[in-house]
Structure formats: structure tokens, C-alpha cells
Amino acid sequence: MIRNNSQRWGSISIGLHWLTALLIIGLSIVGLVMTELPNSPLKMQVYALHKSFGLTVLALTLLRLAWRFIAGAPADLPGSQLQTLAAKIVHGLMYFLLLAMPLSGWLFNSAAGFPLRWFNLVQLPKLFIGYNPVLKDLAHDLHESGFYLLAALLLVHAGAALFHHYVLKDDALKRMTGKMP
Numbered sequence: 001m002i003r004n005n006s007q008r009w010g011s012i013s014i015g016l017h018w019l020t021a022l023l024i025i026g027l028s029i030v031g032l033v034m035t036e037l038p039n040s041p042l043k044m045q046v047y048a049l050h051k052s053f054g055l056t057v058l059a060l061t062l063l064r065l066a067w068r069f070i071a072g073a074p075a076d077l078p079g080s081q082l083q084t085l086a087a088k089i090v091h092g093l094m095y096f097l098l099l100a101m102p103l104s105g106w107l108f109n110s111a112a113g114f115p116l117r118w119f120n121l122v123q124l125p126k127l128f129i130g131y132n133p134v135l136k137d138l139a140h141d142l143h144e145s146g147f148y149l150l151a152a153l154l155l156v157h158a159g160a161a162l163f164h165h166y167v168l169k170d171d172a173l174k175r176m177t178g179k180m181p
């Protein structure tokens with residue numbers, strides 16, 4: 001059950017999918033709320049946690065893609081060529097954003113000239129050079145627009161999963177929840 005096969009996802013891919021989904025939803029809510037907090041030590045702590053959990057998404061996504069490469073993916077679901085293509089585009093964009101969101105955050109942090117420590121344990125290098133106001137604004141815009149694109153894709157993606165499950169009544173959701181033999 002650990003490996004993926006042609007019918008279903010295995011426990012590693014399933015675990016990484018749902019853990020990532022949870023982290024993304026948490027990071028998005030915290031991201032939107034934290035910018036509104038008044039300046040305080042609490043705000044600094046929330047920012048630091050947002051950054052550490054965000055970098056965790058980067059690491060988990062790299063692991064997930066490596067595992068997908070090693071263990072493969074189930075066969076395409078039955079459906080028209082257009083449906084298969086739409087799913088591939090949405091999934092591809094989501095993977096892209098799972099990398100682009102943390103990287104733009106990291107870039108923003110670097111260009112703002114702030115140090116970055118993952119849960120106060122590992123010091124991370126600055127991306128490119130130090131303080132750079134132009135890059136800082138660009139990275140911030142990317143981080144913000146990336147979030148809106150990811151949120152829109154999530155609605156389409158979750159809607160499609162529920163449509164498969166309740167309307168088409170196929171195995172799409174079951175094979176991502178471990179309910180397939």
C-alpha cells in the first residue's frame with residue numbers, strides 16, 4: 001500500500017497530498033490575517049511560523065515530486081481527452097504554485113534583507129543578493145497573485161473531485177483517500 005499502482009495512490013502520495021492541502025489552507029488563512037496584526041512580538045512569531053511552515057511545503061513538494069517520479073502515478077481516469085488535459089493543466093499549475101509560493105516568500109524575505117531560520121533550527125541562505133527594494137516588491141506581488149491563482153485552482157480542483165465522486169461516481173476521490181484495495 002506504500003507504492004502507487006495503476007489503480008490508486010499509495011500511502012506516501014496520499015499522506016503528502018492531504019498534509020500539503022492542510023498546510024496550504026492554514027498558511028493562506030494565517031498569511032491573510034497576520035498582515036493585519038498590530039506590530040508586536042506576537043506578530044513576529046506568527047510571521048516566523050508562516051515562513052517555517054511555508055518552507056516545509058517547499059520541502060514536502062520536492063519530496064512528493066521525487067516520489068511521483070520513482071513510484072509513478074495511477075492511470076488517467078476514464079473521461080474525454082479534454083477532461084484529461086484539463087486535469088493535467090490544473091495539477092501542473094498547482095505543483096508549480098506549490099513551489100512558486102514558498103520560493104517567492106523566500107525571495108521576498110531575502111530582498112527585504114531579513115534573515116531566515118527554519119523553525120529556529122536551520123539558517124537558510126539569502127536568495128540572490130541582500131536588500132533590493134525592486135525585487136522585494138516584485139516578489140511580494142508574485143506571492144500575493146500566486147495565492148489568488150492557487151485559491152481559484154483549489155476551488156476548481158476540489159469541485160472537480162466532488163463532481164467525480166458524487167455525479168460521475170467514479171474512483172477519483174477514492175483513490176486519493178485510500179479507499180481502494
Ligand code: HEM
Binds near residue numbers: 017074094098157162
Ligand atoms: C491546497 C490544497 C490542494 C492542493 C495543493 C492539491 C494538489 C493536488 C495535485 C498537484 C494533485 C495531482 C497529483 C498528481 O497527479 O501527481 C492532486 C490530486 C488530487 N487531489 Fe488535490 N490538492 C488539494 C486539495 C484537494 C481537495 C480539497 C480535494 C478533495 C475535495 C482533493 C482531491 C484530489 C484528488 C481526488 C486527486 C487525485 C486525482 C487523480 O487521481 O487523478 N485535493 N491534488
Ligand code: HEM
Binds near residue numbers: 109
Ligand atoms: C505554500 C506556502 C505559502 C503560502 C500558501 C503563503 C500564503 C501567503 C498569503 C495568503 C499571504 C498574504 C498575502 C498578502 O495579503 O500580502 C502571505 C504573506 C506573506 N508571506 Fe507567505 N505563503 C507561503 C510561504 C511563505 C514563505 C516560505 C515565506 C518566507 C520565507 C513567506 C513569507 C510571507 C510574508 C513575509 C508575508 C507578508 C507580506 C506582507 O507583510 O505584506 N510565505 N503568504
